[in-house]
Amino acid sequence: xxxxxxxxxxxxxxxxxxxxxxxxxxxxxxxxxxxxxxxxxxxxxxxxxxxxxxxxxxxxxxxxxxxxxxxxxxxxxxxxxxxxxxxxxxxxxxxxxxxxxxxxxxxxxxxxxxxxxxxxxxxxxxxxxxxxxxxxxxxxxxxxxxxxxxxxxxxxxxxxxxxxxxxxxxxxxxxxxxxxxxxxxxxxxxxxxxxxxxxxxxxxxxxxxxxxxxxxxxxxxxxxxxxxxxxxxxxxxxxxxxxxxxxxxxxxxxxxxxxxxxxxxxxxxxxxxxxxxxxxxxxxxxxxxxxxxxxxxxxxxxxxxxxxxxxxxxxxxxxxxxxxxxxxxxxxxxxxxxxxxxxxxxxxxxxxxxxxxxxxxxxxxxxxxxxxxxxxxxxxxxxxxxxxxxxxxxxxxxxxxxxxxxxxxxxxxxxxxxxxxxxxxxxxxxxxxxxxxxxxxxxxxxxxxxxxxxxxxxxxxxxxxxxxxxxxxxxxxxxxxxxxxxxxxxxxxxxxxxxxxxxxx
Numbered sequence: 001x002x003x004x005x006x007x008x009x010x011x012x013x014x015x016x017x018x019x020x021x022x023x024x025x026x027x028x029x030x031x032x033x034x035x036x037x038x039x040x041x042x043x044x045x046x047x048x049x050x051x052x053x054x055x056x057x058x059x060x061x062x063x064x065x066x067x068x069x070x071x072x073x074x075x076x077x078x079x080x081x082x083x084x085x086x087x088x089x090x091x092x093x094x095x096x097x098x099x100x101x102x103x104x105x106x107x108x109x110x111x112x113x114x115x116x117x118x119x120x121x122x123x124x125x126x127x128x129x130x131x132x133x134x135x136x137x138x139x140x141x142x143x144x145x146x147x148x149x150x151x152x153x154x155x156x157x158x159x160x161x162x163x164x165x166x167x168x169x170x171x172x173x174x175x176x177x178x179x180x181x182x183x184x185x186x187x188x189x190x191x192x193x194x195x196x197x198x199x200x201x202x203x204x205x206x207x208x209x210x211x212x213x214x215x216x217x218x219x220x221x222x223x224x225x226x227x228x229x230x231x232x233x234x235x236x237x238x239x240x241x242x243x244x245x246x247x248x249x250x251x252x253x254x255x256x257x258x259x260x261x262x263x264x265x266x267x268x269x270x271x272x273x274x275x276x277x278x279x280x281x282x283x284x285x286x287x288x289x290x291x292x293x294x295x296x297x298x299x300x301x302x303x304x305x306x307x308x309x310x311x312x313x314x315x316x317x318x319x320x321x322x323x324x325x326x327x328x329x330x331x332x333x334x335x336x337x338x339x340x341x342x343x344x345x346x347x348x349x350x351x352x353x354x355x356x357x358x359x360x361x362x363x364x365x366x367x368x369x370x371x372x373x374x375x376x377x378x379x380x381x382x383x384x385x386x387x388x389x390x391x392x393x394x395x396x397x398x399x400x401x402x403x404x405x406x407x408x409x410x411x412x413x414x415x416x417x418x419x420x421x422x423x424x425x426x427x428x429x430x431x432x433x434x435x436x437x438x439x440x441x442x443x444x445x446x447x448x449x450x451x452x453x454x455x456x457x458x459x460x461x462x463x464x465x466x467x468x469x470x471x472x473x474x475x476x477x478x479x480x481x482x483x484x485x486x487x488x489x490x491x492x493x494x495x496x497x498x499x500x501x502x503x504x505x
Contacts, residue, residue: 058456059457062453062456062457065368065370065449066453066454066457068368069369069446069449069450069453071367072367072442075136075365075377078129078131078136079129079136079137079377079439080443082126082127082136083435085126086123086126086385086389086432087432087433089119089122089389089393090389090392090423090425090432092115093112093115093116093119093392093419093423094420094423096111096112096115096116097112097416098420101416102401102409102412102413104401104408104409105403106403107400108400108402108403109400109401110401110412112396112416113399116392117396117397119393120393120397121150123389123390123393124147124149124153124390127386128145128146128147136379137354137380137381137386138353138354138355138380138381139355139356139357139365139378139379140357140365142365144353146381147351148350148353152349153349153351153394154394154397154398156349157349160346161346161347161348161349162327162349163349164312164313164316164394167312167315167316167348168313168395168398170312170327170328170330170333171311171312171328172308172309172312173328173330174205174308174330174333174334174336175204175251175300175304175308175311176205176300176301176304176308176334177205177300177334178335180297180301181206181293181296182206182248182299182300183197183198183204183205183206184196184197184205184206184208184296185197185198186293187289188232188285188289190282190285191233191234191235191282191284191285192231192232192234192285193231193234193292194229194230194231194232195208195230195246195292195296196208196227196230197226197228197229198227200337201226201227202336202337203251203340204328204336204337205251205300205304206248206249206250206296206300206304207228207248208222208229208230208246208247208248208249209247209248209249210222210247211232211244211245211246211247212244212245213232213242213243213244214244214245215238215242216235216236217235217237217239217242218232218233218235218238218242218244218288219232219233219235220246221233232285232288233285234281234282234284234285236281237278237280237281238262240263240264240277241262242261242262243260243261244259245258245259246260246292248299250303250304250307251304251307252311252314252418254303254307254418256299258295258296258299259273260273260274260275260292260295261275262275262276262277262284263275263276264277265277265278265279270294271290271294272291272294272295272297275287275288275290275291298407298410301407301411302407302410302414303411305411306411306414306415307414307418309395309398309415310395310418313395314387315327315340316351316391316394317351317387317390317391317394318387319343319348319350319351319352320350320356320382321352321353322356323342324343324348325342325348325350326340326341326342326343327340327348328340351390352380352382354380354381354382355380356380360376361380362376362379362438362442363378364376364380365377365378365379367446369446369449369450369453370453373445375442375446375449376442377439377442379435379439383430383435384429384430385425385429385430385432388425388429388430389423392419392422395415395419396416399411399412399415
């Protein structure tokens with residue numbers, strides 16, 4: 001309890017302190033009117049300081065989440081646009097490789113091939129997209145450019161590391177073999193023609209898959225092996241138009257059927273698809289043997305060659321730093337029997353330099369949008385859809401089809417049919433649309449989290465405003481009341497200051 005002094009000068013002192021206090025209140029109200037802030041520090045808020053600190057902490061946390069969401073949203077939009085552009089490029093190539101698109105040229109390359117090379121380079125640019133020094137398609141190693149240059153990828157680095165062109169050449173040699181028959185052997189005698197897989201069994205070239213005849217005059221017998229073989233016996237003279245069909249499996253998983261048609265004696269026809277009926281079964285069988293050899297030679301130079309390119313390209317683009325591409329053991333390559341083995345970083349170009357972990361690509365970059373919720377925004381340039389697209393662009397860009405080569409058109413059509421089929425992304429192959437959908441799902445999650453946070457932030461801002469800020473009207477009323485009180489105090493003090501004993505009496 002405070003005991004107020006009533007000694008000499010006590011009233012004057014109390015009055016002076018009251019004026020000072022009131023003027024201080026007036027000055028603070030004038031500051032509030034100017035700044036719209038209730039206090040200059042948390043301490044001046046009194047009991048409301050805890051509420052203010054808590055609300056400010058929540059707003060700060062939300063701001064950090066919103067900032068992360070904004071950055072991630074930019075990255076996702078750029079990533080989605082890159083994949084959409086890639087999908088458009090693949091669709092254009094499918095249209096470019098429509099039937100009858102072969103046109104002989106002095107360079108040995110058609111217009112669709114030239115366009116495919118440009119699309120290959122564009123795809124590399126898309127996959128090397130970076131934002132603020134962060135590569136979007138490099139997985140966890142966002143500071144590493146995901147792909148090497150086009151020239152290094154195709155031609156090698158000039159320092160002993162082979163590029164895709166060399167790998168295709170090696171695989172093609174291994175598949176065609178020394179004789180050019182696709183690692184098959186032909187033979188037979190008298191009334192019999194034989195075909196057999198090379199021994200010992202290996203994974204290169206054609207593989208016999210069966211045979212059939214439209215006539216009892218020719219009787220094929222297929223033995224599965226391995227190595228497999230087919231023996232065709234000409235039991236009697238066939239009739240013109242009778243056919244022998246030989247099924248061949250190719251190393252890229254496709255199958256080809258050679259159809260040899262009997263033609264009448266002394267008629268002309270292509271040896272690769274027909275044989276002349278001779279004077280007897282032995283002569284006819286000899287003609288059939290020649291036709292089989294011609295058909296296999298053409299098939300090896302066309303469809304098997306196209307399949308070789310597909311296998312080599314698929315192996316090359318399946319390679320990474322931790323798992324180099326598979327290559328044919330050699331040289332020599334045309335007699336290779338050992339299975340393809342992984343190259344090394346010292347002798348083979350590794351096209352993809354980014355992170356190649358086994359975890360999902362989207363999880364390689366995440367953003368926390370709130371407690372307990374992470375949204376994946378990552379991507380890798382070596383995802384299956386990109387590997388497939390790059391392999392097809394590369395095959396188109398590398399191959400040449402000399403106008404003087406009679407097999408060029410057939411080989412070109414074998415190539416384009418495979419390219420078109422691969423770029424359809426059929427079956428269980430990852431599709432560009434799947435990546436776009438996953439990015440879209442992440443963008444939706446970000447948008448919803450942003451909406452929730454913004455709504456919460458607006459509510460907290462309103463609550464915080466009521467604690468920390470004041471309105472001009474509220475302060476104006478307090479100032480007016482204080483001015484009235486101060487004016488009354490001045491008048492009372494002035495009257496009391498003139499009071500004396502004489503006046504009082």
